[in-house]
Amino acid sequence: MLTRQRKSEILAQLQRDGQVISKELSETFGVSEDTIRRDLRELSSEGLLQRVHGGALPASPAVADFAHRQSIESVTKRAIAGVAAKMVTHGQVVILDGGTTAVEMARQLPKELVTTVVTHSPSIAVELVGHPKIEVILIGGKLFKHSIVTVGAAAIEALSHIRADVYFMGVTGVHASAGLSTGDLEEAYMKRALAAHAAETVVLASSDKLNAASQYMIGDLTLASTIIVEKSTDVSLTNPLAAAGVTIISA
Amino acid sequence: MLTRQRKSEILAQLQRDGQVISKELSETFGVSEDTIRRDLRELSSEGLLQRVHGGALPASPAVADFAHRQSIESVTKRAIAGVAAKMVTHGQVVILDGGTTAVEMARQLPKELVTTVVTHSPSIAVELVGHPKIEVILIGGKLFKHSIVTVGAAAIEALSHIRADVYFMGVTGVHASAGLSTGDLEEAYMKRALAAHAAETVVLASSDKLNAASQYMIGDLTLASTIIVEKSTDVSLTNPLAAAGVTIISA
DNA sequence: CTTGATAATGCACGATATTGCATACTAAGC
DNA sequence: GCTTAGTATGCAATATCGTGCATTATCAAG
Structure with missing residues (x-):
């Protein structure tokens, strides 16, 4: 799977579930947690999500509330x-x-x-x-x-x-x-x-x-x-x- | 196979699968990865696809999507x-x-x-x-x-x-x-x-x-x-x- | 048919990106 | 505090990329 695709999948899943967990993403995509953490860090620096301990939340808090x-x-x-x-x-x-x-x-x-x-x-x-x-x-x-x-x-x-x-x-x-x-x-x-x-x-x-x-x-x-x-x-x-x-x- | 044909086949496959991978295309068409990369670069400069590391994605992210x-x-x-x-x-x-x-x-x-x-x-x-x-x-x-x-x-x-x-x-x-x-x-x-x-x-x-x-x-x-x-x-x-x-x- | 121009292709090689692992650090729960 | 889980960083291995160059194929004009 292409790196880019993995990142957009992460965003899609985040939007759907209101949260993503590093460990689960790692298992889903078959890559190490390090790679996932790197992805999350990069997406976070682009402002596309909000990084938290253990995973990530949507960038906009309002969306998170609803999804949650x-x-x-x-x-x-x-x-x-x-x-x-x-x-x-x-x-x-x-x-x-x-x-x-x-x-x-x-x-x-x-x-x-x-x-x-x-x-x-x-x-x-x-x-x-x-x-x-x-x-x-x-x-x-x-x-x-x-x-x-x-x-x-x-x-x-x-x-x-x-x-x-x-x-x-x-x-x-x-x-x-x-x-x-x-x-x-x-x-x-x-x-x-x-x-x-x-x-x-x-x-x-x-x-x-x-x-x-x-x-x-x-x-x-x-x-x-x-x-x-x-x-x-x-x-x-x-x-x-x-x-x-x-x-x-x-x- | 003609270069033109190969390019349109790449686009067709991209539309069908939502992604193409350089290495796979190289094997499919029996040409070197260099050639594929050149194709992708050119198609990208024409705005027909989006180049990413390892392959390419549709120009508009949602084009290949069924929902779209x-x-x-x-x-x-x-x-x-x-x-x-x-x-x-x-x-x-x-x-x-x-x-x-x-x-x-x-x-x-x-x-x-x-x-x-x-x-x-x-x-x-x-x-x-x-x-x-x-x-x-x-x-x-x-x-x-x-x-x-x-x-x-x-x-x-x-x-x-x-x-x-x-x-x-x-x-x-x-x-x-x-x-x-x-x-x-x-x-x-x-x-x-x-x-x-x-x-x-x-x-x-x-x-x-x-x-x-x-x-x-x-x-x-x-x-x-x-x-x-x-x-x-x-x-x-x-x-x-x-x-x-x-x-x-x-x- | 030959020739020269152009395009296409493959290869070499240095540059860059991606990934996983080891290690040291930090946050969260008790 | 202390333990556990999660994190960041550096590093090495691998994959992919771009460029320059040589080779081959194509084709039109002579």
Whole structure:
């Protein structure tokens, strides 16, 4: 990637998120933190951003405020997505589910990562256009508009030739006895099918999903090999899971 | 290869990818990096691109950007898209192509229209989420990032069960002798397959596409039953078409 | 066909840019 | 205070660049 491009990407990300963090940028672009710091220093001297310890903020404080307010609601989701994005390694084939957390995860995938992403979410497909080295396989089917994902027989049929390493699953409920659940029957079928075509399933469980159950059960909690939850999660849910052999990661 | 050709190819690649890298160009064209650097320097002095360390970027940073392409020349495109949108009637099954004009057409489809839209463009799928009465069938496959559409064997396979009434086709070239053409081989295959699965094909030809030919031919002009062009179109192209039985609509 | 002019190309070489690492310094949290 | 994480600086390795020059290709006029 060209240096110039990296700098404008940094500015774009800054405008989008209201902040950038040196360490994360370094991982995203696959360069050392020194290089990122140099970039930030130069952009700062051009007045394009404001340098702070650990990263940078937009040059105009007003913009920062707005972006910050907007981002504060999704801090947890971003953290979970970030942890998930870091789990993807070079050459893997991963399945990304629909849902806002998965979209955020797609956004956070390193720009230099060479992988194949299989998804049934058109939003994620569009998002990944910005990642030139990622091959995207879109699963077609009938569009379920509430979640903006494809479902149905055609979608499940399209999966038949896919073998993925990891499936990152979004859910609407993670409950000790009700297991993993979602609010639509077709979606539940789809998620089961996706899990069946991946060697491993990782569940992304943002705060509001924990200890909740939706109408349609996907499977019990052990369907997941790993569940990523936010830091402050109640141990009464996670302890039994850990005991059952499911890895718990706090983001 | 002629120097002139190489230069225009560099510009084309720049527009397509949003960046070019000296080393890669050197390998692509089989010339030394010095020669490429000279080309880039000259193109830069003509203001056709912006030179940076390691390669070059578009002269105007946003030119290569899809979002920008979407906004440019939007008046004509909107008019054409509007005419096309009005052609869709209640209960029809229509295929919408990728491309900016088709996205605009999707946006202009009446909110209360009850139809089925088949598309291989994730952007259009996302756009139609706002149309509750339209059933959307998304054709999956390998994502071709330049045009943001799915292509390949999987996509063509997914079409096999589809029978549509009308296919609204976007093209990059409409030429009297070269027929309908597009800039990517896979896309050309896809467009042929889509046309084969619709009873009728309507071509959306915004001004810059007329009397132009791209590398890959989709079919001759009579593949289309109707071509929608902008008002000021030269009759030298449209008259022979009309004579051949193709309906011409001015938008 | 030959010749001379012009353009295009590749190579050599010194200059500049970029990057990562080591080291010493500074800010932030406890 | 003290520890940790982040930072700046110098430096060396590498990549890229610009220039001058020799070689080759192209082409028009003789």
